[in-house]
Amino acid sequence: MNREWIKVIIAAFFEVCWVVGLKHADNSLTWAGTVLSIVVSFYLLVKSGEKLPVGTAYAVFVGLGTAGTVLSDIAFFGEPFKPVKILLIVILLAGVIGLKLVEDEKKGEEA
Amino acid sequence: MAWAALVVAGMFEMFGVTMINKLHKDKSWQPFILLVAGFAGSFLFLAYALQTLPMGTAYAIWTGIGAAGGAITGMVLYGESKHWKRVLFIIVILGAAVGLKLVS
Numbered sequence: 001m002n003r004e005w006i007k008v009i010i011a012a013f014f015e016v017c018w019v020v021g022l023k024h025a026d027n028s029l030t031w032a033g034t035v036l037s038i039v040v041s042f043y044l045l046v047k048s049g050e051k052l053p054v055g056t057a058y059a060v061f062v063g064l065g066t067a068g069t070v071l072s073d074i075a076f077f078g079e080p081f082k083p084v085k086i087l088l089i090v091i092l093l094a095g096v097i098g099l100k101l102v103e104d105e106k107k108g109e110e111a
Numbered sequence: 112m113a114w115a116a117l118v119v120a121g122m123f124e125m126f127g128v129t130m131i132n133k134l135h136k137d138k139s140w141q142p143f144i145l146l147v148a149g150f151a152g153s154f155l156f157l158a159y160a161l162q163t164l165p166m167g168t169a170y171a172i173w174t175g176i177g178a179a180g181g182a183i184t185g186m187v188l189y190g191e192s193k194h195w196k197r198v199l200f201i202i203v204i205l206g207a208a209v210g211l212k213l214v215s
Binding site: 019020022023038042046062065066069070072073074077079082084085086088089091092093094095096098099100102106 | 131150154157158161162165166167168169170171172174175178179182192194196197199200201202203204206207208210211214215
């Protein structure tokens, strides 16, 4: 695993932080943390895209981000575990990842 | 209202992503400012939607609309590939988003 992929993973971590913040922030400190997380997440994702194939990096990022938000919902905020809902989220995620990977495939063919 | 806000947030996201692509081609201030405005709008509407919707559902739909919308915009406005795989994944995303609305 190289530095670029570590950036993607840290970006996804901050992505989950700001989603939690957008829902639960209730004072200036938590809102500041939310905005900071958005900036850090974006910055790292854009930076990693300079070296990695953008579609693949985004696919990994969004996969980790979605898994993180769903798990945080259930683990920390008492959201009930509904298999049908999780399945639909997984299907949606598969669509997003598929779309992003097709983009890299296409660029690979052009190159 | 939360669902409508989520769709609007996804559309702002889609606009922001289109501006990122523009910024990659043309490193100037204009797409950068539009990008920041697009994402600011997106977060504003997403925050509103999140007041009532669970995080996992809202986040997945938000990124889904951004990705599917970005691909549709690319196909319609920028002549990007209309490969069947892309069309299929867009249908999968939109179908799953509608499904999530129905089970919520």
